Amino acid sequence: MKTEAAVLSKIGGPENLSVQEHQIEKEPDSILVRITQAGVNPVDYNLMSGNIIYSVRPLPHVPGSEAVGVAEESGRNVRKGDRVIIYPRIFDGTCRNCEKGMEEICVKAGLFGVNSNGAYARHVYVRESNLFVVNHLETDVSGAMPVGGLTAYHALRRMSPHEGESVLVYGASGNTGIWAIQIAKAMGLMVFAVSGKKWLSEYGLEGVYPMESIPPDLKVDMVINSLGSEIFEDSFSHMVKGGRLTTFGVYTGKKTQLDISAIYNNEFAVIGSTGGSRSDMSALINMASKNKFRIPVERRFELRKIREAMEAFKKKSTGRIVIEPSQA
Ligand SMILES: [Zn+2]
Numbered sequence: 001m002k003t004e005a006a007v008l009s010k011i012g013g014p015e016n017l018s019v020q021e022h023q024i025e026k027e028p029d030s031i032l033v034r035i036t037q038a039g040v041n042p043v044d045y046n047l048m049s050g051n052i053i054y055s056v057r058p059l060p061h062v063p064g065s066e067a068v069g070v071a072e073e074s075g076r077n078v079r080k081g082d083r084v085i086i087y088p089r090i091f092d093g094t095c096r097n098c099e100k101g102m103e104e105i106c107v108k109a110g111l112f113g114v115n116s117n118g119a120y121a122r123h124v125y126v127r128e129s130n131l132f133v134v135n136h137l138e139t140d141v142s143g144a145m146p147v148g149g150l151t152a153y154h155a156l157r158r159m160s161p162h163e164g165e166s167v168l169v170y171g172a173s174g175n176t177g178i179w180a181i182q183i184a185k186a187m188g189l190m191v192f193a194v195s196g197k198k199w200l201s202e203y204g205l206e207g208v209y210p211m212e213s214i215p216p217d218l219k220v221d222m223v224i225n226s227l228g229s230e231i232f233e234d235s236f237s238h239m240v241k242g243g244r245l246t247t248f249g250v251y252t253g254k255k256t257q258l259d260i261s262a263i264y265n266n267e268f269a270v271i272g273s274t275g276g277s278r279s280d281m282s283a284l285i286n287m288a289s290k291n292k293f294r295i296p297v298e299r300r301f302e303l304r305k306i307r308e309a310m311e312a313f314k315k316k317s318t319g320r321i322v323i324e325p326s327q328a
Pocket residue numbers: 091092093094095096097098099103105106107108
């Protein structure tokens with residue numbers, strides 16, 4: 001069928017985007033989803049600009065990895081009219097990692113919106129195994145779950161947190177940080193945030209510190225470092241013996257020097273994390289229905305204003321930017 005989409009003609013920047021009529025094809029086990037909200041995340045911007053080289057396909061390309069929408073037809077588990085979010089990992093479901101429930105590291109892993117056309121469109125066909133029903137959740141919360149929420153949930157789970165333990169979250173006001181602090185609270189953890197944003201204190205945290213004024217004697221059980229190389233050393237200085245650190249972002253760079261003796265003498269665990277599994281997605285939805293998560297949206301754009309949305313993202317807006325292709 002024909003829909004309308006933001007199509008990237010070639011890699012190089014958001015100026016190569018144009019909103020145009022776009023043909024979409026139904027694939028086996030897929031369901032037509034009308035997109036009500038799609039998030040703008042670093043992956044989308046980096047893909048367009050070529051900041052990070054992804055194997056983008058197809059080209060020309062419809063970006064957009066994170067979205068919530070409405071099912072326009074019924075499938076095996078999804079009913080027409082259900083509000084659904086798109087689990088953004090592409091997986092085969094048959095490899096040894098998928099069989100262990102680790103779809104995020106499927107041997108044929110890909111990302112919706114990167115290795116397939118994505119959600120900056122009025123409609124998209126999505127495999128039913130990538131859809132989760134979220135009728136009871138509000139759009140601003142559910143719309144931010146597939147990338148920001150899932151990444152934060154999985155990163156915390158990778159450290160096997162125990163109730164009462166402490167966690168320090170760098171970049172706490174960002175797309176994943178705002179989830180990490182709230183999920184950590186819901187897990188019963190003591191949460192310390194690193195951010196210059198004073199409004200984070202509304203989230204009932206144990207402490208909010210700008211980067212330059214983290215108390216030197218603050219020591220935590222776990223660290224979420226989504227900011228990359230420049231804060232690795234700082235992260236280690238705030239970990240207790242036996243502490244764990246999860247890393248999943250390279251905002252300040254991807255190469256760093258590590259004091260290996262600090263790792264073994266203190267028995268630190270440095271853990272990688274990428275996205276999350278389908279069972280993480282289910283667990284997060286369950287958690288969101290029991291906890292009142294708040295995800296502030298800074299600016300909303302219609303689909304035809306896609307270039308302005310990307311421009312706003314580039315200017316380092318303080319909050320979440322979303323595109324709303326159709327009415328909720
Ligand atoms: Zn697999």
